[in-house]
Amino acid sequence: MHDEQRIMTHSPETLARWTDHLEICDVLARFAEGLDSRNPLLYRSIMTDEIEVDYSSWRPDEPVRTVRADDWVDRGMFRMTGLDGTQHSLSNIRTTIDGDTAEATAYVVAEHFLANLEGDSTFTLNGYYRDRLVRTPDGWKLTAIALNVRWMTGNRGIMALAHERSSARVAQEQGG
Secondary structure (H helix, E strand, C coil): CCCCHHHCCCCCCHHHHHHHHHHHHHHHHHHHHHHHCCCHHHCCCEEEEEEEEECCCCCCCCCEEEEEEEHHHHHHHHHHHHHEEEEEEEEEEEEEEEEEEEEEEEEEEEEEEECCCCCCCEEEEEEEEEEEEEEEECEEEEEEEEEEEEEEEEHHHHHHHHHHHHHHHHHHHCCC
């Protein structure tokens, strides 16, 4: 059976579900690409105006909260630009779609690199994201992001060094 014939045997509902799944996978890919390429417009484009964030498994002192997406993007860009490089790899993406809302789960391996004199230059975080999305006139958008850390390897201290580096850059740009 040719691919065209196989596609024609699926119901419109099945095809719509697969289309939604692929569109949601694209949203998650743009999430990772926006961070890794330090592209705030791309990163922002996949979020609603407000977004619930839960990074408590990474930072237990930070409660689950709803923030303006613009503020979350600024925070992400600030944190990422202090590093020499990152790569957020997503896999095993599963979606549950209910009309115009969806949940997505994706495994993540987040590699962080910063050359430094205080230890290993890499820090790797492994876990999964559990996200909520809503269909908008502009396509699927994230309404909630929850990072669930399973384990970490390498030098977590480079994250603090990256924060210091970003802070110094901002101070220099502001003339201080």
